[in-house]
Amino acid sequence: xxxxxxxAPALKRVADALRERFGDAVLETVYERKELSFRLGAxxxxxxxxxxxxxxxxxxxxxxxxxxxxxPPGEGRKRFExxxxxxxxxxxxxxxxxxEVGLSESVPSIVSLYGSADWAEREIFDMFGIxxxxxxxxxRIYLAEDFSGHPLRKDFPLEG
Numbered sequence: 001x002x003x004x005x006x007x008a009p010a011l012k013r014v015a016d017a018l019r020e021r022f023g024d025a026v027l028e029t030v031y032e033r034k035e036l037s038f039r040l041g042a043x044x045x046x047x048x049x050x051x052x053x054x055x056x057x058x059x060x061x062x063x064x065x066x067x068x069x070x071x072p073p074g075e076g077r078k079r080f081e082x083x084x085x086x087x088x089x090x091x092x093x094x095x096x097x098x099x100e101v102g103l104s105e106s107v108p109s110i111v112s113l114y115g116s117a118d119w120a121e122r123e124i125f126d127m128f129g130i131x132x133x134x135x136x137x138x139x140r141i142y143l144a145e146d147f148s149g150h151p152l153r154k155d156f157p158l159e160g
Contacts, residue, residue, distance in 0.1 A: 010091055011036045014056050022048060037096040042107045045099055049084065049113055058086035058095055061110075064120035066128045070154040078102045080130055084110075106131040109138075127152035 008031070015029050015036060025048065028039035040048055052058040063085040069077060078100035086095045101107055109132040110117045121132040122141040129150040132138055139145065149156055 008034065008036075008093075011093060011095070014052070014095065017055070018048065018051065021051060035094045035096060037098060039098045039100070042099045042101060042105065045084075045097070046108050046110060046113065048097060049086075049110055052086060052095060052097070053113060056088070057090055058088045058093075060087040060089065061085070061114035061116045061120075062087045062094075064117060064124065066124040066130060066152065068128060068152060068154045078105070080128060082107060082124065082130065101130055106133045108133050109135040111135055126150070129153065 011031065015031075015038075018038065019026055019029070022040075022044060025040055025044040026038050027041065028037075030037045030039075038048070061084060063083075065083040065085070067081040067083070069079055069081060080101040080103075082099045082101060084097040084099075086097065087093070088095070099107060107130060109121055111121065111132075112134075118136070119141060121135050122138060124130050125132060125135075125138055126140045126142050127150055140147065143151075
């Protein structure tokens with residue numbers, strides 16, 4: 001990874017600073033397609049995102065994406081992933097933060113840090129059933145409150 005990051009010294013400084021500050025909280029660092037990705041545990045998410053925003057100017061949350069991996073038992077990975085796509089305007093750089101979430105686990109809300117996370121967290125809750133602790137108004141955004149299930153889960157029946 002360090003070899004590829006040589007072409008992007010600004011992102012290498014971010015990766016080094018994150019590893020120095022958070023150590024083992026950063027489970028994986030990947031640089032590909034001119035984008036830096038970090039994998040972390042959910043409990044470290046707010047502190048890492050605040051560090052990237054205030055210390056390294058990643059002040060835009062462009063997107064949040066939920067993924068259902070439906071990993072087979074024993075694979076060692078959790079079922080869901082949430083991807084946070086960050087953007088830095090000064091040099092047009094992107095960073096992605098990936099958090100794994102188990103079936104009955106929740107993720108800290110980041111609405112207080114990035115206001116644009118409000119609807120994205122509600123959408124992920126609605127479609128996947130992942131709860132965001134501390135969200136100011138966590139309720140369904142597309143489906144009726146009495147709808148049963150979460151349609152973007154891979155085990156959701158095709159008939160509905």
